[in-house]
Amino acid sequence: xxxxxxxxxxxxxxxxxxxxxxxxxxxxxxxxxxxxxxxxxxxxxxxxxxxxxxxxxxxxxxxxxxxxxxxxxxxxxxxxxxxxxxxxxxxxxxxxxxxxxxxxxxxxxxxxxxxxxxxxxxxxxxxxxxxxxxxxxxxxxxxxxxxxxxxxxxxxxxxxxxxxxxxxxxxxxxxxxxxxxxxxxxxxxxxxxxxxxxxxxxxxxxxxxxxxxxxxxxxxxxxxxxxxxxxxxxxxxxxxxxxxxxxxxxxxxxxxxxxxxxxxxxxxxxxxxxxxxxxxxxxxxxxxxxxxxxxxxxxxxxxxxxxxxxxxxxxxxxxxxxxxxxxxxxxxxxxxxxxxxxxxxxxxxxxxxxxxxxxxxxxxxxxxxxxxxxxxxxxxxxxxxxxxxxxxxx
Ligand code: ADP
Ligand code: MG
Numbered sequence: 039x040x041x042x043x044x045x046x047x048x049x050x051x052x053x054x055x056x057x058x059x060x061x062x063x064x065x066x067x068x069x070x071x072x073x074x075x076x077x078x079x080x081x082x083x084x085x086x087x088x089x090x091x092x093x094x095x096x097x098x099x100x101x102x103x104x105x106x107x108x109x110x111x112x113x114x115x116x117x118x119x120x121x122x123x124x125x126x127x128x129x130x131x132x133x134x135x136x137x138x139x140x141x142x143x144x145x146x147x148x149x150x151x152x153x154x155x156x157x158x159x160x161x162x163x164x165x166x167x168x169x170x171x172x173x174x175x176x177x178x179x180x181x182x183x184x185x186x187x188x189x190x191x192x193x194x195x196x197x198x199x200x201x202x203x204x205x206x207x208x209x210x211x212x213x214x215x216x217x218x219x220x221x222x223x224x225x226x227x228x229x230x231x232x233x234x235x236x237x238x239x240x241x242x243x244x245x246x247x248x249x250x251x252x253x254x255x256x257x258x259x260x261x262x263x264x265x266x267x268x269x270x271x272x273x274x275x276x277x278x279x280x281x282x283x284x285x286x287x288x289x290x291x292x293x294x295x296x297x298x299x300x301x302x303x304x305x306x307x308x309x310x311x312x313x314x315x316x317x318x319x320x321x322x323x324x325x326x327x328x329x330x331x332x333x334x335x336x337x338x339x340x341x342x343x344x345x346x347x348x349x350x351x352x353x354x355x356x357x358x359x360x361x362x363x364x365x366x367x368x369x370x371x372x373x374x375x376x377x378x379x380x381x382x383x384x385x386x387x388x389x390x391x392x393x394x395x396x397x398x399x400x401x402x403x404x405x406x407x408x409x410x411x412x413x414x415x416x417x418x419x420x421x422x423x424x425x426x427x428x429x430x431x432x
Pocket of ligand 1: 233234235236239257258259260276331332333355356357358359360361362387388389390391392411
């Protein structure tokens with residue numbers, strides 16, 4: 039990677055402000071239900087501690103809309119981080135102000151301080167320079183390690199870099215290294231698997247993939263917009279009517295560029311999007327008018343598996359069906375199994391796709407699971423990420 043990383047600078051005895059992505063999922067009792075994002079930041083945190091830095095961590099959590107919302111406090115994260123690292127984690131109830139300055143000042147090399155949710159201040163999302171300067175005043179060095187927020191230009195990941203010597207951390211470095219394997223010179227055959235709810239979310243990505251991929255496999259609800267564009271009747275399945283022209287255009291371009299764009303042969307249909315409802319598989323040209331397509335069928339799984347297995351590069355974004363409901367999870371599970379069995383580079387981008395691969399137990403069988411849904415989507419679409427662009431080159 040051409041950006042400065044944390045090992046390119048001297049951190050000995052310095053206060054290092056690290057923007058992490060501790061935007062973890064919480065249940066109704068503020069219990070953290072998944073540690074992935076905390077664990078992903080550990081290599082950088084441990085490196086800094088081992089190199090005698092005082093580590094000040096900051097993050098957002100959820101969408102408090104610029105107000106203090108106790109249910110979105112990072113305090114539970116401080117507790118969990120303490121357990122994971124086996125070190126005391128100091129916590130302060132704000133991210134700017136005199137108390138925070140004092141806590142940062144008192145922090146010694148080898149110690150960790152976690153600041154409160156940066157989005158409790160409306161200035162965070164506005165990338166307010168005064169607020170950014172306040173954050174920067176806490177430290178000598180800034181490290182951006184929040185890949186999940188890298189597609190946003192906020193004060194704590196972009197603004198603050200104006201005022202301090204800045205680098206990316208090991209997680210961002212790793213994310214970019216893997217995503218570049220798909221984006222720049224993918225080893226061929228290169229297969230992209232696309233699903234999820236909306237075509238509209240993923241048009242830019244598909245455009246980019248048309249330049250590089252050998253095969254594009256479509257599943258998820260977005261398949262029905264493509265099928266409808268081809269004149270199939272899709273019953274009550276989700277369709278984005280206004281994206282039908284875009285779907286046609288994509289299929290046309292795929293033909294011109296000799297990219298194999300595959301649509302499912304069969305789909306699992308039901309009358310309701312619910313557990314315990316009756317369901318069965320039908321060919322895509324026989325979807326009943328009163329039914330919703332909620333998964334890809336077994337024939338499609340077999341066909342896609344044949345294409346995925348010999349691929350040298352695979353990128354997967356978006357589940358194949360409504361995998362949260364077990365009746366409609368088999369397509370996604372089958373594709374997860376195929377991706378796990380592929381010996382090439384396999385990359386999972388997208389929050390729900392990452393959740394799916396973990397749920398089905400294949401997380402350790404893929405090359406890389408991105409910690410940033412939106413950020414990986416934008417990066418793979420060829421866009422510059424402001425949180426990375428702001429860091430100087432080596
Ligand atoms: P990612 O977060 O991996 O980018 P998306 O957010 O685009 O994925 O889509 C994930 C959601 O798509 C899941 O919640 C899943 O239930 C839903 N989904 C997939 N297929 C269908 C379908 N056929 N009908 C309705 N919802 C679907
Ligand atoms: Mg999602």
